[in-house]
Amino acid sequence: MDWRGWAEIVFTIALTVAVGWPLGIYMARVWARERTPLDLVLQPVEASFYAALGIDKNREQNWLSYAGAVLAFSVTGFVLLYGLLRLQGFLPLNPQGFDGLSPHLAFNTAVSFVTNTNWQSYGGETTMSSLSQMAGLTVQNFVSAAAGLAVAAAVARAFAADRGETLGNFWVDLTRNTFYVLLPLSIVTALALVAAGVPQSLLANVTAKTLEGADQIIALFPVASQEAIKQWGTNGGGLFNVNSAHPLENPTPLTNLIEVVSLNALAFGTVVAFGRVAGARKEARALLSAMVILVGLGAAAIYSSETLTPQPAMIAAGITDAPANMEGKEVRFGAAASSIWAAQTTGASNGSVNAMHGSFMPLGGGVAMFLIQLGEILPGGVGSGLYGMVVMALLAVFVAGLMVGRTPEYLGKKVEARxxxxxxxxxxxxxxxxxxxxxxxxVLPVALEGLLNKGPRGLTEILYAYSSAAGNNGSAFAGLTANAPWWNTTLGIAMLLGRFAYMVPVIAMAGAIAAKPKLAPTAGTLPSDSPLFVGLLIGIILILGGLQFFPALALGPIVEHFQVLAATR
Structure with missing residues (x-):
């Protein structure tokens, strides 16, 4: 641990917010259908798209129709992707000759990408054809992220409405978020990654000569294009099994910075867009402050754990002055870059990694898991993090209202029982x-067969897997063999619950809020743009997470931490 590591963490978070801010201003214009610099190119494409699919862009939907459109679109995406994965062996653009996926793996993978989770029970370079990667997984990387942004836009309109009956049009929101936001960002970022050394190829592989003169076969894919949307869409699924720790996905410190910033920038920008559309810019800054504070604390805790707690193996080998735990980390990035990536990927529902979380010290891996369990709102997935944070804000003003005996309000809307x-x-x-x-x-033998470790470590493997699935995160805690019927099926169900059993109540809540009159603040209104509110919001988030998950964490990573301390004495 040194000042350079701390400076790197602070710089990365600050740069991410700085990039996200103008993106949020631009995205607010997209949501409001105002003029943008891309109109000249994209408006004809957008109009042709609506005409071809029979979409009336001026038709508004109430919350029930909006939720139904989200679900219908997601079910259709699942069916198409499942079929593509099952039939992969008979389809073109399969230079590696991969077979189709098993029923349980195809189910898990299709659910994973449709829910914006991107959990991977497979090794990408040994399982997925180029067609499956591009026409299946990459397409879902775009549209699942766009669906989350669409719901965030609907929530923003709900707070702006005065006795409104509609939330917008899902099909228009989906189209505009894809064409105007995700596609341009991904194209620019993919070109930057190619320039920085990330491959983009339809070849199956190339053969290289090693220093010893042997042949080494290197698998190739269209990496840069998927890497870009993987990060901007908070998807996280990598083409290679070790994700962004692989030198072809993330070859240099420059690509590492590009990827870790794009991982969270759009999610932070969504908060800015919400503030502008809802007419609540100061209140949006309060939400953003809470996100930054908590993800910063998470990164600090992980970095401290990885640099201050000695490994028992090091002590046994007589190494007492190692600057950091480098197990599972790339030497080209180090402990600080690995720590900030881990915090930002688990604070967001991204799941990409540049180090193996299973190789972190117990508290480092435990903090990463806890960030997921807080609700994937720091800043969370694109769209989903924003509406998750709004839910927490409503709970915060409700608790404050109970304490002072007043009807709670948020952004000019009374918060009532519904x-x-x-x-x-x-x-x-x-x-x-x-x-x-x-x-x-x-306690189930068929599930325990997939564990690498027993005791507290084994419990952590289980907890992390279901936290990652239900939180739509997608990162994995190394050791668990998840490509089995039990794990693929139950993790898939957890992903569906975490995405849609959360999203549908939020859309219903937005419908109820939109129908309320817009009220001016009074002397009894709790200011939701003050440091006091930020502290209250952080407290609600931590209390909810702590009360629900602390007993399980105490039996897993916390117990293991004390075992490590005992082994180093």
Missing amino acids: EIKFAMLAVLILPLAILGFSAVAA
């Missing part, structure tokens, strides 16, 4: 899915 019921339906789904499935897996 909205709180929908909010609680959303936030309870994570502990139900994570702890429920973990409890069953911890």
Whole structure:
């Protein structure tokens, strides 16, 4: 641990917010259908798209129609992707000759990418053809992210409405977020990555000569294009098994910086866009502040754990002055870059990694898991993080209202029983899915067969897997063999619950908020743009996470931490 590592963490977070801010201003114009610099090129394409699919861009949808459109689109995407993966062996653009996926792996993978999770129970370079990667997984990387942005736009309009009955048009939101936001960002970033050394090829492989004169076969894919949307869409699924720790996905410190910034920038920008559309710029800055503070604390905790706690193996070998735990980390990045990536990828529902979380010290891996369990709102996935944070803000003003005996308000809308019921339906789904499935897996022999470790470490493997799935994160804690019917099926169900059992109550809540009158603040209104509110919001987030998950964490990474301390004495 030294000042350079701390400076790198602070610089990365600051740069991410700095990039996200203008993106949020631009995205607000996209959501409001205002003029943008890309109109000249994209408006004809957009109009042709609507005409071909019979979409009336001026038709508004109420919350029930909006939610139904989201679900119908997602079900269709799942069916098409499942079929593509099962039939992969008979389809073109398969230079590696890969067979189709098994039913349980195809189910898990299709659910994973449709829900913007990108959990991978397979090695990408040994399982997926170029067609599956491009026409299947990459397409879902775009549209699943665009669906999350669409729901965020609907929530923003709900707070802007005054006795409104509609939330917008999902098909228009989906199209505009894809064409105007995700595609341009991905094209520019893919070109930058190619220039920095990331490959983009349809060849199966190339053969290289090693220093000893032997032949080495290097698998190739269209890496740069998928790497770009993998990060901007907070998807996280890599072409290679070790994800962004692989030198073809992430070859240099420059590509590492590009990827870790793009990982969170658009999610931060979504908060800025929400503030502009809802007419609540100061309040949006308060939400952004809470996100930055918590993800910064998470990165600091991981970095401290990875640089201050000695490994028992090092002590046994007589190494007492190692600057950091480098197991599972790339030497070209180091502990600081690995720590900030781990915090940003688990604070977001991204799941990409440039180091193996299973090789972190117990508290380092435990903090990464806890960031997922807080609800994937720091800043969370594109769109989903924003509406998740709004749910927490509503709970914060509700608790404050109970303490002072006043009807709570947020952004000019009274927060009443209906909205709180929908909010609680959303936030309870994570502990139900994570702890429920973990409890069953911890005693079921068919599930325990997939564990590498026993005891506290084995429990951590189970908890991390279901946290990652239900949180739509997608990162993995090395050691668990998940490509088996039990794990693929239950993790797929957890992903569906974490995405849609959370999203639908939020859309219903938005419908209820839109129908309310817009009120001017009074002397009894709790200011939701003050440091006091930021502290209250952080407290609600931590209390919810702590009360729900601390007992399980105490039996997993915390117990293992004390075992490590005992082994080093």
